Amino acid sequence: xxxxxxxxxxxxxxxxxxxxxxxxxxxxxxxxxxxxxxxxxxxxxxxxxxxxxxxxxxxxxxxxxxxxxxxxxxxxxxxxxxxxxxxxxxxxxxxxxxxxxxxxxxxxxxxxxxxxxxxxxxxxxxxxxxxxxxxxxxxxxxxxxxxxxxxxxxxxxxxxxxxxxxxxxxxxxxxxxxxxxxxxxxxxxxxxxxxxxxxxxxxxxxxxxxxxxxxxxxxxxxxxxxxxxxxxxxxxxxxxxxxxxxxxxxxxxxxxxxxxxxxxxxxxxxxxxxxxxxxxxxxxxxxxxxxxxxxxxxxxxxxxxxxxxxxxxxxxxxxxxxxxxxxxxxxxxxxxxxxxxxxxxxxxxxxxxxxxxxxxxxxxxxxxxxxxxxxxxxxxxxxxxxxxxxxxxxxxxxxxxxxxxxxxxxxxxxxxxxxxxxxxxxxxxxxxxxxxxxxxxxxxxxxxxxxxxxxxxxxxxxxxxxxxxxxxxxxxxx
Amino acid sequence: xxxxxxxxxxxxxxxxxxxxxxxxxxxxxxxxxxxxxxxxxxxxxxxxxxxxxxxxxxxxxxxxxxxxxxxxxxxxxxxxxxxxxxxxxxxxxxxxxxxxxxxxxxxxxxxxxxxxxxxxxxxxxxxxxxxxxxxxxxxxxxxxxxxxxxxxxxxxxxxxxxxxxxxxxxxxxxxxxxxxxxxxxxxxxxxxxxxxxxxxxxxxxxxxxxxxxxxxxxxxxxxxxxxxxxxxxxxxxxxxxxxxxxxxxxxxxxxxxxxxxxxxxxxxxxxxxxxxxxxxxxxxxxxxxxxxxxxxxxxxxxxxxxxxxxxxxxxxxxxxxxxxxxxxxxxxxxxxxxxxxxxxxxxxxxxxxxxxxxxxxxxxxxxxxxxxxxxxxxxxxxxxxxxxxxxxxxxxxxxxxxxxxxxxxxxxxxxxxxxxxxxxxxxxxxxxxxxxxxxxxxxxxxxxxxxxxxxxxxxxxxxxxxxxxxxxxxxxxxxxxxxxxxxxx
Numbered sequence: 001x002x003x004x005x006x007x008x009x010x011x012x013x014x015x016x017x018x019x020x021x022x023x024x025x026x027x028x029x030x031x032x033x034x035x036x037x038x039x040x041x042x043x044x045x046x047x048x049x050x051x052x053x054x055x056x057x058x059x060x061x062x063x064x065x066x067x068x069x070x071x072x073x074x075x076x077x078x079x080x081x082x083x084x085x086x087x088x089x090x091x092x093x094x095x096x097x098x099x100x101x102x103x104x105x106x107x108x109x110x111x112x113x114x115x116x117x118x119x120x121x122x123x124x125x126x127x128x129x130x131x132x133x134x135x136x137x138x139x140x141x142x143x144x145x146x147x148x149x150x151x152x153x154x155x156x157x158x159x160x161x162x163x164x165x166x167x168x169x170x171x172x173x174x175x176x177x178x179x180x181x182x183x184x185x186x187x188x189x190x191x192x193x194x195x196x197x198x199x200x201x202x203x204x205x206x207x208x209x210x211x212x213x214x215x216x217x218x219x220x221x222x223x224x225x226x227x228x229x230x231x232x233x234x235x236x237x238x239x240x241x242x243x244x245x246x247x248x249x250x251x252x253x254x255x256x257x258x259x260x261x262x263x264x265x266x267x268x269x270x271x272x273x274x275x276x277x278x279x280x281x282x283x284x285x286x287x288x289x290x291x292x293x294x295x296x297x298x299x300x301x302x303x304x305x306x307x308x309x310x311x312x313x314x315x316x317x318x319x320x321x322x323x324x325x326x327x328x329x330x331x332x333x334x335x336x337x338x339x340x341x342x343x344x345x346x347x348x349x350x351x352x353x354x355x356x357x358x359x360x361x362x363x364x365x366x367x368x369x370x371x372x373x374x375x376x377x378x379x380x381x382x383x384x385x386x387x388x389x390x391x392x393x394x395x396x397x398x399x400x401x402x403x404x405x406x407x408x409x410x411x412x413x414x415x416x417x418x419x420x421x422x423x424x425x426x427x428x429x430x431x432x433x434x435x436x437x438x439x440x441x442x443x444x445x446x447x448x449x450x451x452x453x454x455x456x457x458x459x460x461x462x463x464x465x466x467x468x469x470x471x472x473x474x475x476x477x478x
Numbered sequence: 479x480x481x482x483x484x485x486x487x488x489x490x491x492x493x494x495x496x497x498x499x500x501x502x503x504x505x506x507x508x509x510x511x512x513x514x515x516x517x518x519x520x521x522x523x524x525x526x527x528x529x530x531x532x533x534x535x536x537x538x539x540x541x542x543x544x545x546x547x548x549x550x551x552x553x554x555x556x557x558x559x560x561x562x563x564x565x566x567x568x569x570x571x572x573x574x575x576x577x578x579x580x581x582x583x584x585x586x587x588x589x590x591x592x593x594x595x596x597x598x599x600x601x602x603x604x605x606x607x608x609x610x611x612x613x614x615x616x617x618x619x620x621x622x623x624x625x626x627x628x629x630x631x632x633x634x635x636x637x638x639x640x641x642x643x644x645x646x647x648x649x650x651x652x653x654x655x656x657x658x659x660x661x662x663x664x665x666x667x668x669x670x671x672x673x674x675x676x677x678x679x680x681x682x683x684x685x686x687x688x689x690x691x692x693x694x695x696x697x698x699x700x701x702x703x704x705x706x707x708x709x710x711x712x713x714x715x716x717x718x719x720x721x722x723x724x725x726x727x728x729x730x731x732x733x734x735x736x737x738x739x740x741x742x743x744x745x746x747x748x749x750x751x752x753x754x755x756x757x758x759x760x761x762x763x764x765x766x767x768x769x770x771x772x773x774x775x776x777x778x779x780x781x782x783x784x785x786x787x788x789x790x791x792x793x794x795x796x797x798x799x800x801x802x803x804x805x806x807x808x809x810x811x812x813x814x815x816x817x818x819x820x821x822x823x824x825x826x827x828x829x830x831x832x833x834x835x836x837x838x839x840x841x842x843x844x845x846x847x848x849x850x851x852x853x854x855x856x857x858x859x860x861x862x863x864x865x866x867x868x869x870x871x872x873x874x875x876x877x878x879x880x881x882x883x884x885x886x887x888x889x890x891x892x893x894x895x896x897x898x899x900x901x902x903x904x905x906x907x908x909x910x911x912x913x914x915x916x917x918x919x920x921x922x923x924x925x926x927x928x929x930x931x932x933x934x935x936x937x938x939x940x941x942x943x944x945x946x947x948x949x950x951x952x953x954x955x956x957x958x959x960x961x962x963x964x965x966x967x
Contacts, residue, residue, distance in 0.1 A: 042580055046800045048573065049560045049582060049681040051714050083796050083843075085820055092799030145804070274843035276852060279686035279793055281715050 006241075007206045008234045009214075010169060010199055011161035014176060015154050016186045017130065017194035018061045023151035024129050025052030025095065030153070032192050036135070036146035044151035046090030051280050058153040059102070059284055061185040062127050063294050065155055066103030068183050068301055069122055069176075073291050077102045079127075079278040084271050087145050088132040096156075097126035098275045102284070108179070109303060110171040111321065113164070120172050121160030130154050149193075155185075161200065161211065166230040170223050173197060174325045178302045181327035181366075189366070190221055197226060202247070203237045212237070213247040217261055220254050229254040233261060305330065313343040319351050328365035329354070336376035345379055353393060357400040370403040378406040390463055391415050418465045421473070427460045428473050442478060450474070481506045486551045486645040486699040493550040494539065500550030504532035504594050507552035510643045511596065517967055518619045518628075520638035522557045523565050524597040535592045547702055547725070549592025554647040556635050557598040558605055559690065560679040561585050568681050569603045569613035569631075572801045572808045572827035582679025583714065584648060584690045584707045591706040596644055599634030603829045604798065605655055605683040607631050608898050609891050612831045617888060620663060622927055622961045626885040629659030635693045636663035641964065646694035646703050650680055652687045653786055654880070654905025657917035660693050661880035661930025664919045666957060667693035668700050668944065671937050672912035673718040675704075676711030682797040684790035685716075687909040696957050697918065697947035701728040704940060720938055731945025734768030739873035741776035744904060750883045756921030756929040757879050760950070764877070767949060771877070778865040779907065783899060785858035786906035787835075788842050788851050794832075795839025801827060834895065863911045870936040875946055877933060879904055880917045884927035904932055914940045918947040919956035928956070 023030055026043035043050045066073055080098040106122035130152040135144045157176065163169050177188040177195060188195040197220060202212035217233055220226045232254075237247050249267040254260075300308075302324040309320035323329045329350060336346050354375070358365060378399065382392045387410055395415065398404045410416060418424055431453060432439055441449035450471075457470050479488065481503070492498045508528060515521055525531075532552075538544040555561060558568045560578035567573045581589070589595075603612045610618040610633025618633040620626040621641040628637040632649030636659035639647055649656040651669035660667030668691050675690045682688060692703035705723035740761060745754055765771045803809035803823025810822030828836070842851035869876060881901055891898040908915045914937070917930035935943040951957050 042578075045805065047578065047580075047806070048566065048568075048576065048800070049558075049578065049679045050580070051678050053713055053715055081796050083799060085799065085802060087802075087804050087816070090800060090805055092802055093796050272845045274796070274840065274845070274848075276792055276796070276843055276848070279684075279716075280682075 005206055006203045006234075006238050007208070008164060008201060008203050008230070009161050009211060010163035010201045010230065012157075012159045012163070012169065012172065013198040013200070014157040014159075014173070015196045015198075016065075016157065016180060016188065018058060018153040018155060019184065019186050020055060020057040020061060020153055022055055022057075024055050024058050024127070024153035025151055028151065032194075034148055036144070037148065039148040040150060045147050046092075052095060054281055054284070055153065058127055059286070060294070061153070062102045062125065062155050063286060063291065064183050064298065065157075065180060065185050066106065066125050067291070067295050068179050068298055069103070069106040069108055069125070069157070071103035071106030071122060071125060073286055074100055074102055074104060075286050075288070075291075076100065076283055077286070078283045079281045080275050081278050083274045086131070087143070088134050088150075090132070090147060090150060094128055094131065095278055095281070096128035099277070100283075101126035102286075108172060108175050110168060110175055113167065118162075118168070120162045120168070123158045123160050125155050125157050128154050128156060166227045169199065169230060170227060173223060173226070175302065178325045178327060182299055182301060182330075187366070190223070193221070196221070199226065199230060199233075201230065201233050201237070203234055203241065212241075213249050215247065215249065216251045217254050218251060218264070220256070222256075225254060225256045228256065228259060229261060232259065236261070302330075309343075315343060315347050319347045322355075323347065323350055326365040328368055332365075332368070332372045332375060335372045336379070339373065339376045341376040341379050345383070346376070349375060349379060353396050354400075357397065361401075368400070370399050371405075374399045374404075374406050381406065381410065385466065386410070386416055388417055388463060388466060391417075415464060418461055421469070424461065424465050424469060425473055425477075428457045428470065428477060431456045431460055432474075432477055439478065482510075482642050484645070485695045486553075487547055487702055489645055490547045490549060490551050490702075493536075494547075500532040500536040500539065500594060501529060503550060504528050504552050504596075507596055507644055510641070514621070514641045514643055514964070514967055517624060518621055518637050518641050518643075519616050520599055520618055520634040520641065520643055521554065521597045522567055522569070522600050522613070522615045522634070525564060525595060528552070528594060528596055532594045535594055538592060544592030546591035546706060548646075548706065550594060551645045552594045552596050553588070554596050554599045554635060554638050554644040555585060556601055556632050556647065556649045558601060558650055558681040558683075559585050559648060560681070561595070561598070564598060566598065566681065567615065568605070569601045569615060570828065570832070571614040573681075574614060574808065576807055578679075580679060582690075583676035583711045585679060587707045587709060588648065588703070599632070599638055599647060599649075601634055602631035602655075603832050604681070604794070605631040605650060605652055605688075606794065606831050606835050608654070608658055608901055609886075609888075610634060610637075610659070611888060611892055612829050614829065619888070620885050620927075621964065622664065623885070623925070624963075625887055626927065627662065627888055627891070629662035629881070629885060631655040631659075632667075632693065633659045636660050636665055636667065639663070639665045639693050639695060640961065642960070646692055646699050648690060648703075648707075649693050650683075650688055650690050651905075651909065652683045652689075653790060653909050654902050656691045656693060657880050657905050657915060657930065657932065658902070660917035662885035662928065664928030664930075664956070664959065665693050665695060666697050666700050666916065666918055666947065666951075667691060668704065668916035668940065669908065669914060670704060670708060670940055671914045672909075673716050674708050674720055674914070674938065674940065676709070676714040676717045678711055678713040682793075684793040685797060686793060687786075687790060689909070696951050697916070697944045698725070698729060698951075700916070701725050701941070701944040701948070704944070708940070723941060723944075728941050728945045728948055731942070731949055732768070733764055733946050733949045736764075736769040736874045736946060737872065738764055738769050738771045738875050738877050739869055740771065740773045740877050741779065741869075742773045743776050743779040744878040748882045748900065748903070749879060750923070752923040753879050753881070753883060753929050756923075757877070757931055760920040760931045761877055763954065764946070764950065767953065769946075774869065774872070776865055776869065778862050779903070781858040782862060782907035782910060783903055785855040785862070786902070786910055787838065787899060788855035789859065789910070791835045791839035792843050792852055793839070795836045795843065798828075798832065798836055803827070831895070859910045862907050866911045866913060866934075866936075874939075874942060875933055875935055877931060880930040880932040881905070884923045884925070884929055908934060913937065914943055916943050916947055918950060919959075920954070921956055922959075
């Protein structure tokens with residue numbers, strides 16, 4: 001942040017939809033989408049007399065998440081009711097956990113601003129049910145309710161106020177997403193709302209020990225939006241304070257199109273949720289044995305992988321941390337590593353071409369659709385000098401965009417390196433004959449002319465020759 | 479024996495023997511409803527398919543599909559239990575016309591036993607009340623004296639059995655709603671242990687206290703009905719596995735050697751002298767049958783009413799929030815905005831007593847008051863439970879009055895809610911403790927109104943309670959008496 005006189009302090013509340021097949025309290029599917037009100041039943045739509053039955057998989061997933069995030073598991077935990085009226089909440093209460101949440105006191109390690117490591121504390125994780133969705137119909141000027149999402153299981157991960165910059169927030173979210181994806185408890189797709197973050201933010205004079213008044217920001221559905229919203233809100237609060245004003249404790253809604261946030265409700269109209277223990281569900285008891293078994297069954301987590309990539313495979317810190325931040329990139333890396341592709345070469349490709357294609361296409365790694373083994377096949381062809389590095393880059397574009405098999409593609413488009421030196425020599429001789437002026441210049445000492453002639457030769461060979469071979473032959477002729 | 483004098487089990491046996499058909503029994507009950515219901519208003523809805531159902535059950539009995547001793551017996555269901563395709567109103571304008579697409583588990587179970595449901599029985603709105611006067615569908619009257627209330631909230635369930643309009647009924651009990659109307663109407667009723675009968679499909683009043691149970695002419699019928707519905711249900715997380723009810727065991731119970739305790743605190747101020755005399759007489763009767771009866775102190779009694787009204791209202795305020803006019807039920811017309819839609823729909827859709835309890839519940843749960851009220855009430859609940867646990871170390875059963883008085887006149891109680899709440903003193907603590915308890919007819923007051931005794935057992939001691947009640951009914955005839963006015967209507 002540009003205002004070095006001020007320090008920004010943030011805490012996050014992250015809602016993650018769990019990837020269980022069925023909802024938390026009934027057997028309806030959790031599948032995203034579907035025609036409105038087709039994924040629901042009397043239970044998730046809160047009809048009179050129905051009762052919730054707890055889906056045990058939700059407890060398993062939440063326990064897994066808690067352990068992967070270094071939390072203590074509350075052996076005896078309970079559900080509570082959070083009461084409020086809204087049309088997307090058909091019971092007019094959300095079954096959640098207030099008094100005894102399933103996980104507490106965890107933490108996630110991220111890279112700090114100064115390049116060192118920093119632990120972001122996790123205050124608690126609780127299980128709850130998602131609400132439905134309101135859809136405004138402009139044709140009839142009415143609001144319609146879709147209950148499909150009602151009862152989809154969520155965990156809410158509440159951090160400590162440990163963030164000091166937007167970058168830290170993003171790194172934490174990336175890490176969180178990678179961990180939850182690794183252990184398979186959520187797909188964490190922000191665009192489908194299966195990962196949503198609310199940011200609690202306050203500012204204080206640098207060096208101050210006490211917290212300022214905070215606001216809570218909602219409705220950010222991409223990392224970019226979160227970044228923008230944090231910068232906007234920190235600047236807004238600093239502006240208020242520098243003018244001698246007071247920051248109001250309120251909930252604010254981020255509008256990403258306008259790049260501004262708007263006050264939704266102040267502390268005074270904050271709702272009283274009238275929490276009390278959910279009488280329809282008996283307390284959940286988790287045995288020591290279950291916790292131990294769950295812990296043992298956890299896969300290798302990003303942090304351990306990162307250390308292994310650096311220590312055993314010799315990858316640069318940065319590469320290791322970028323790759324391990326995404327389950328898809330790890331899968332891409334590890335499946336080719338297992339096939340015998342050298343680690344460093346593989347990492348170079350991922351950090352280079354793969355990242356490049358992702359950023360060009362605006363895709364998340366999880367959205368890559370090609371067969372991951374194709375990357376290894378492509379690297380193999382380069383290593384065997386079957387294609388040039390430049391050709392390989394072009395081929396990878398086709399792999400990435402169209403899912404083409406690189407071996408077939410090279411064959412079909414006749415992209416193999418010309419290894420017949422006779423053919424190369426013939427092509428170069430033609431170039432030399434056609435460019436007497438450049439030949440003259442080179443002979444009179446202009447190095448640039450050589451580059452031009454190499455370029456022309458490569459072009460004549462349609463890039464399929466090894467540039468070093470071309471250079472050697474050209475020099476020989478000249 | 480004439481049909482009108484038969485118990486449910488006697489009728490069931492006659493149907494099995496082919497002495498009478500299920501259709502004849504159903505026709506008889508429909509005739510009784512025709513004859514008496516204008517007077518007593520027990521039913522909110524009389525089903526249209528009663529005779530078809532009876533025919534189906536008759537065929538099922540012949541084919542061996544229905545083997546229950548109750549198969550083919552006409553019965554009634556309190557209007558807070560969902561029955562697929564039939565209006566389930568809870569006695570409220572809010573749910574007038576609401577037809578669920580599913581049935582309560584207890585309803586499904588009794589249907590599997592070959593029940594022939596006649597219709598849905600009137601009740602206090604959302605089961606809140608002790609008089610059955612707060613229903614949107616009118617006041618149910620006591621068959622012993624139509625000027626009096628039948629008790630509540632399962633007033634329709636008790637009065638319909640007392641008037642002979644059905645042979646047994648299903649009621650629900652949150653703070654005495656089966657036992658108090660059973661006492662007022664001279665029928666037998668039992669609230670089972672919390673968790674014994676599935677609550678799935680029972681429209682919730684106070685989830686941690688609600689329990690479904692039977693009302694019938696005697697203890698044996700209650701045992702037979704309870705045997706059919708007392709099953710663990712995976713759709714109700716709070717339901718538990720039990721060994722069920724062994725009817726033969728109930729029918730052959732001997733009270734000889736049973737230790738019966740009477741809390742001296744139950745006989746304090748407020749208890750009607752005539753009611754007290756009936757309970758004392760019942761105690762003597764049980765003693766003469768070989769039980770040992772003694773009084774003991776249970777000072778915890780005084781916390782029961784406040785703790786109950788805090789917990790029940792708190793849960794009710796949340797349970798009834800879903801009636802917001804959005805998806806089903808009553809919706810006010812021409813709302814200005816969303817808040818107005820909520821406010822108007824709920825103001826117009828709910829009656830006075832319901833609104834009173836919602837407001838009370840919201841108050842005790844609100845931020846800053848939770849610890850002072852709700853948490854304290856939970857502590858009182860734990861103390862009450864502990865006091866009963868201690869008592870049951872010494873006694874097999876606890877005996878006392880069900881209600882401090884017999885049935886009051888219509889209108890007498892509604893004007894003074896506090897007085898009405900105090901009338902629940904003996905029953906609410908049983909729900910707080912989660913114990914099973916029955917009301918068993920044990921006499922009449924000077925005005926000819928019935929009195930019930932309260933037989934309370936330890937957890938899952940339903941067989942013992944009903945066994946003792948059955949033994950008592952073998953040597954007494956209070957439960958056999960009928961309102962003489964029935965012959966004149």
